[in-house]
Amino acid sequence: MEYRKIESDFIKRTLSIIEEYSGDNEVTLLINCCIGLLVLPKEKYKNLPKSSSDSDYNVWGLSKDNIQFGSIEYRNYKISNIIRRMRNGVSHFNIVTLPNGSGNISTLKISDKDPRNSANTFSIEIQIENLKHFLTKLANHVLDV
Numbered sequence: 001m002e003y004r005k006i007e008s009d010f011i012k013r014t015l016s017i018i019e020e021y022s023g024d025n026e027v028t029l030l031i032n033c034c035i036g037l038l039v040l041p042k043e044k045y046k047n048l049p050k051s052s053s054d055s056d057y058n059v060w061g062l063s064k065d066n067i068q069f070g071s072i073e074y075r076n077y078k079i080s081n082i083i084r085r086m087r088n089g090v091s092h093f094n095i096v097t098l099p100n101g102s103g104n105i106s107t108l109k110i111s112d113k114d115p116r117n118s119a120n121t122f123s124i125e126i127q128i129e130n131l132k133h134f135l136t137k138l139a140n141h142v143l144d145v
Contacts, residue, residue, distance in 0.1 A: 007044045010036050011139045018132060027097065027105045027128055030116075034090045037135035042087040045142040052077040061133035062126070070114070070121040083138065087123040088112040098125065 003009045008056065014036030021029055049056070057064060060079060067082070069075040089095065089110035100106035108131060112122040126134070 006014070007040060008143055010040060011143060015136060015139050018135070025106055030128065030132060031090070031095065031108075034135065037082065037139045038090055039087050039137055041142045044081050047142060048080040048083055048138075049141060050078050052079065052082050062124075062129035066125045068120075068123050070119055074121045084125070085112040086110050086124060089122070089124075 014033050016036075018030060018033050023029075049060075052058040054064065057077075062079075062082065064077060067077070075110065089112045092113070094111040094113060096106040096111075097105045098109060105128065107125050107127050109123055109125045111120050113119060114121050
């Protein structure tokens with residue numbers, strides 16, 4: 001099927017993929033889908049959410065307790081900054097998988113590094129279901145505005 005508006009169509013098709021998929025490679029698929037649901041919105045849409053309130057974090061499936069900044073000058077809890085930092089980590093594949101007690105991947109640790117010295121400037125540990133929720137919410141946000 002042809003793309004009519006490649007950016008929005010790509011986001012919609014990627015959402016459809018993660019909603020319809022059921023199988024053993026869910027985490028691999030979700031990481032791949034970050035291109036359409038995290039990188040593309042960050043690069044092509046200007047209407048990223050700016051809030052940094054705890055209640056908004058809960059709505060987005062995030063927790064400030066799971067976010068670390070390398071030093072004080074990098075500390076910025078705005079959702080738009082978290083999106084930017086996660087985009088950097090995914091794009092440079094600074095991703096570590098963390099298993100649950102039964103050996104299945106339950107959490108991803110996504111890090112952003114300073115390109116000058118490879119120091120960690122940001123990291124987030126996010127459970128797979130929360131990442132899926134976050135990506136879906138971001139996609140719907142940019143499509144709805």
